[in-house]
Amino acid sequence: MAETIGFAIVSALATATGTAITVSATTASVIGSLAITTASVGANLLISSLNQPKPRNETQQSVLNQAIGPRVGVYGRTIVGGSRFLFETRNGALMQGIVLAAHGIDAIEKYLIGDRYAQVVQISTDGDGRWQVTDFPQINVVSYENHLGADGQAASPYLLGQFPGIWTSEHRLRGLAYVAVQFLGVKREEQQLVYPQSYATPLRFLIRGKKVWDPTNPAHNPDDKSTFGFSEIAADCILDYLLSADGARFRRSKIDIASFQDAHNLHAETVARKDGSTEFRYRLSGTYRFDEAPKDVLTRMLATCDGRLVRGPTGLIGLRGGRYIAPTVTIATRSIVRASLAQGNDRLDTYNRLKVSYSDPDAYYQPTELQARQDTASQAQIGVVDEAIDLAMVPSWTQAARLAKIKYARDHPAWKGTLATDLSALNAMGEDTVRITYDPLGEVDPGPMMDTVAELPAFGLRADMSGCDLSFSAIDSAAYAWNPATEEPPRPALPTYVPPINDVPIPSGVNVSQSLRSGQAYAVLAWNASPRPDTTPQPQYRNNTGDDGDYVGMTIRSDGQSAEAGPLTNGQTYRFRVRFVAGGTPSAWSNAVTLLIDTTP
Incomplete structure (x- = not known):
């Protein structure tokens, strides 16, 4: 019916104006469906309809103490902190409960204590697994019990055992991903080493986020939902947010599923890197708060894939962008009533250096700045004019570089402007790109003044139904081409590598001897040289009589392989140990050696 109405209206217009107007069946259907009101294509139509006054997102890598913490969603793989719901001591241990996400997640991959990953071993299947730290200095004193947020998950066995009668089987926290953490008490002299920030020792978690369709x-x-799986493919995550009750809340019947299937296949394509490895074309990783405006969340998500949400001729919401689409429709001079053109951006009205930041996994998913994309010729003429793009949900520097190239090309088109056309331009409705050929002198040899492929950021039908008004911006297929050998920028410098504890060698060949000087006894502790040149020794001793007293430091000798302490008390036994430290990370202590002081001649 809509198509019939559309053709009837077009025919009536043609009769009234005496002009032959040719439009496609699809266009006629659109005209009928919209009753000749207004049509728009190419822009993020959905974004503008989701503008709600809500606060912007904040960092999600801190563990917060709040009575009612922020509800957080997580897509892809990233590091999170969380909101504490429990912080109590019991039976000599500090117990913490930390919510990581306000939905189910796929897995907790790694645990961070301070600024390093802790090595762990699974010790039980309680909850979704209980894990014990196995490396120094938290070995056997920190453990985690995982709960991945299933709708039917049971209460924490850890907390049931530690808080009987207070934490009950009804405290299930269904639909919330959380961990129960236990800090066991340690000797007073070891507290600063094991828990350098005491009870506030930072905890973070590398997780695989929400399972999606x-x-x-x-x-x-x-x-x-039980059939869903983990995915970093941008299209899958965007679709989930559109449908989620805690996201944009659209019904599935309003979504052009076919466009998301097509986008998934595009985003899952592999792209080569200079080193020969490959990556998915468009990945997405990051967090959002449930009290954020959906337009803000979607803006971050769409930036990971050069995406835009559009309403097609049927009114369904689809996902486009991320690749070059050759045009199938041409708007020619004979259809153009009026034109306002600019050949390229005005160099005084645009930027010539694009700064780009993304979230690097090897920098703990913190903002990392990519080498800027710039136009040195323009900079020589007018100086440096900066623009910045924050790709907060992009987890790859090469993906960020490809997206920066696309943005720079789109913001610096060969042609841009506005056109007033007759109704034949309706054939361009719903197209990703169109070819525009225009010459103010008419279609004469040697060819049109402008012949370009363009996107249409805005497209409207005039109220008097006399024609269309549109804006256009040229786009070149070269913007989406990528040659890693010549275009891939150097990887940004990452934080200084802090070796895991097992990479720092434990001193070997440790021995102690007595040295007498003017009748007084001194101890000399020696060890073999470290196989790593970046380590420094940390020798200690204490009076072992009665097995009490704190360890204190020794004076390291100039050879770097021995240390001394004294004068020491005759008849007393002393215990000695040493460890290596590299990049702030210590090894385990060597086996302790003892020495009985004897000053008898």
Whole structure:
């Protein structure tokens, strides 16, 4: 019916104006459906309709103490902190409960204590697994019990055992991903070493976030979340946010699923890097708060794939962008009533250096700045004019570089402007790109003044139905081409590598001897040289009589392989040990050696 109405209206217009107007069946259907009101294509239409006054997102890598903490969602793989719901001592241990995400997650991959990853071993299947730290200095004193946020998850056995009668089987925290953490008490002289920030020792978690629907996977049932799986593919995460009750809240019947299937296949394509490795074309990783405006969240998500949400001729919301689409429709001079053109951006009205930041996994998913993309010729003429793009949900420097190239090309088109056309331009509705050929002198040899492929950021039908008004911006297929050998920038410098504890060698060949000087006894502790040149020794001793007293430091000798202490008390036994430290990370202590002081001649 809509198509019939559309053709009837177009025919009536043609009769009234005496002008032959040719439009496609699809265009006629759109005209009928919209009753000749207004149509728009190419822009993020959905974004503008989701503008709600909500606060911007804040960092999610801190553990917060709040009565009612922020509800946080997580897509892809990233590091998070969380909100404490429990912080109590019991039976000589500090117990913490930390919510990581306000939904189910796929897995907790790693645990960070301070600024390093802790090595762990699974010690039970309680909850979704209980894990014990196995490296120095938290070996056997820190443990975690995981709960991944299943709708039917049981209460924490850890907390049930530690808080009987207070924490009950009804405290299930269903639908919340959380960990129960236990800090065991340690000797007073070891507290500063094991818990350098005491009870506030920072805890963070590398997690695989929300399981989402992959519309290309037949095994995924959109009505059964238990069939979903983990995905970093941008299209899958964007689709999930659009449908989520804690996201944009759209019904599935309003979504163009086919466009998301097509986008998934594009985003899952592999792209080569200079070193020969590959990556998915468009990945997405990051967090959002439930009290954020959906437009803000979607803006961050769409930036990971050069994406835009559009309403097609049927009114469904689809995902486009991320690649070059050759045009199938041409708007020619004969259809153009009026034109306002600019050849390229005005160099005084645009930037010539684009600064780019992304979230690097090897920098703990903190903002990392990529080498700027710039136009040195323009800078020589007018100086440096900066623009910045924050790709907070992009976890790859090469993906960030490809997106920066696309943005720079889109913001510096060969042609841009506005056109007033007759109704034949309606054939361009719903197209990713169109070819525009225009010459103010008419279609004469040797060819049009402007012949370009362009995107249409805005497209409207005039109220008097006399024609269309549109804006255009040229786009070149070269913006999406990528040659890693010549275009891949150097990887940004990452934080100084702090070796894991097992990489710092334990001193060997440790021995102690007595040295007499003017009748007084001194101890000399010696060890073999470290196989790593970046280590420094840390020798200690204490009076072992009665097995009490704190360890104190020794004076390291100039050879770097021995240390001394004294004068020491005759008849007393002393204990000695040494460890190596590299990059702030210590090894385990050597085996202790003892020495009985004897000053008898």
